[in-house]
Amino acid sequence: MLHVSAKDSVGSVLGAVTEEVQKLGVARSLIHDLQVVIDEIYANIKMHVLPDYPDLTWTLSVEVKTGFLDLAVEYRGPHFDPTHPRPLAGDLPESQEDGGMGLNLISALSDDFRYNYHNGMNTMLVRWNLESDSKETLLCR
C-alpha cells in the first residue's frame, strides 16, 4: 500500500506501482492501462479536492486476486463521486477539451469503476478482469 500526498509527483507514484505490478507478473498492456488510470485519479484529486484540503493524504493499493487486478484509492474528505463522467459529445475535438475526458478514459480502460462513501471515507475501486481474452489482460506466465 502506498501513502500519497500532494508532495509526491505522479511519476514517483507510477514508478512505485509499476514496480509492484511487474513483480506480480501483470501483462504490459494492462500496466499501461493501470498507469493511465492512476494518473487520471491523481489529477482528479489534485484538481477537485486538494485546493480545499492541501494536507490531504490518500492511500493507493494494487492487488491481484482470483482473476482480477484491483486498484483501490482511499482518502478521508468531502464526498466526491467521480464515476459519472459526461459522455464524450460528438467527434469534434473542441467538444472534448472540457472536463470528463479523464473519467471516460478510466471507464473505457477498465472493466469496473466504483465509488463508495462511508463515514467520511471516499473509496474508489477500479477492477480489471484478468481472464478477459478480449482485453488482453491475461497475466504473463
Add this chain to the structure above:
Amino acid sequence: MSLDITVIQESDEALGLRLDGTVDSDTAPELEAKLGEMVHESISYLGLNMSGVSFISSAGLRIVFKMLKLMKSRDGQLMVTEMNPGVEKVFEVVKLMPDLSVFGNSEEMDEYLASLQKAEDS
C-alpha cells in the same frame, strides 16, 4: 518518469518533434510550454513521433487536441507516427484518430516533412 522533447525537423511551415517518456499530469504542462515556444505563427504542419511515449493521459490529450485545432485553423495538419498500442487505444477512446494524419513509420513522416520544406524552398 519524465518527458524529453527533441526537434527532428524544422522549417518555416513544419515542425517535427520526437517525444520520449510519459505525457502525464506532471509532464503535460512542460510539453504545453515547450510547444508554445516552438510552434511559431508560421507553423501549420506539426509532426509528433510518439515511438518513445509509454503512455499519454487526458492531460496530454488536451494538448494534442489544442495543437490539432491550431493546425486546422492554419489549414495544416497534425501528424503522428509510431504510437504504441496503448497510446493508440487511448487516442481511439477519445475519438482523436479520424482527425490525425497517421504515418506508418517515422521515415514516412520525415519524408513528408522534408517534402514540405522542399516546396517552401522552391
